[in-house]
Amino acid sequence: MDLKLSGKLVLVTGSTSGIGKGAAKSFLQEGARVIINGRTEAGVNAVVEELSSIGTVYGITADVSKAEDCEYLVKKVNKIGDLDVLVNNTGIFEVKPFLEVTDEEWLNYYQVNVLSAVRLSRAFLQEMMERNFGRIINLASEAGIKPYPELVPYGVSKTSLITLSRGLAEITKGTGVTVNSILPGPTWTEGFAQFITDLANEKGQDLDTFIKEYFKNDQPTSLIQRYATVEEVADTIVFLASENASAINGVAQRVEGGIIQSIL
Ligand code: NAD
16 A cells, blocks of 8 residues: 655654654655654654664754744744644653642643644644645543543543544644544553563563563453554554545544443
C-alpha cells in the first residue's frame, strides 16, 4: 500500500524517545520529511543524527509545555515549509495517589499533556484547512476512557485530548483535514521498560514472570496479554496520517490490545 506520505512535512513533538521517536522513524521510512522535537539540544541532535540515514530530518529544540517555546517552534517549522502532519505526542505520567497530587502538579499535567496540543493545533489548523490537506494526531491513552485510580490527573488530561480531537475534527468539516486521537495501551518503550524492570527487581521477580502476572492480574481484559510494541503504535499513527485514511476523522483509535472491553 502506498501511503502517499512521500515529501510530506511532519512534526512529532517529544520525539527524542519512545513512541514519538518510533513514529518519526516510520514516517521517514514512508519518505516523509520529519521534524524531531525535544527539550534539550543534545537529545534532539542525537536523534536527528541517528535517523538522518533514513531520510530528511530536522531538529527543533523546544519545551512544548511553554507558550513562548511553542511560538518559537511554530516559527521554525514555518521556515522549513508548510506543515502537513502534526503529531502531538508529548506526554508525562506519574503514579501517585490522588490525595497527594498538588495544584501545581495538576497544572503541569495540563501544560504538558493538553495545552501543548492546543497551542500547536491553533497555530497550524487554519492553514491546513486553507491548503485543504492536513493531519493532526493527538496521543491520548486508554487511560482517557478507563480511568486508573493511581493516574487520575494523567487520565483527565488524556480525556481532554480525546475531546479536543473530536472538537477540532468538527471544525474541519468539508475540508481535507482530519483530527484524530490515538489511545495506546501499555507500550514497551525504553522508559516503560526501565519502569517495569525496576518494579520487577523490587519484587524480586524475573521480568517475564512479572509481565505475565501484570497482564493476568491487573489487565485481565487485555486480549493480547502483552505490551504493544512502539512500532505497532507508530505504524497506526502513520496510517492515520496517510491519504488512505482520509475518511477517518474525529475518531479515538485504540491500540490497546483490547483492554477496553467494548465493541465501540
Ligand atoms: P516517553 O516518555 O518515552 O517519551 C516522551 C518524549 O517527550 C521524550 O522524548 C521526552 O523527552 C519528551 N518530552 C517530555 N516533555 C516534553 C516537553 N515539555 N517538550 C518537548 N518534549 C518533551 O513517552 P512515550 O511512552 O513514548 O509516550 C508518548 C505518548 O504516548 C505520551 O503522550 C503518552 O502519554 C502516550 N502513551 C504512552 C503509553 C505507553 O505505555 N508508553 C501508553 C498510553 C499513552
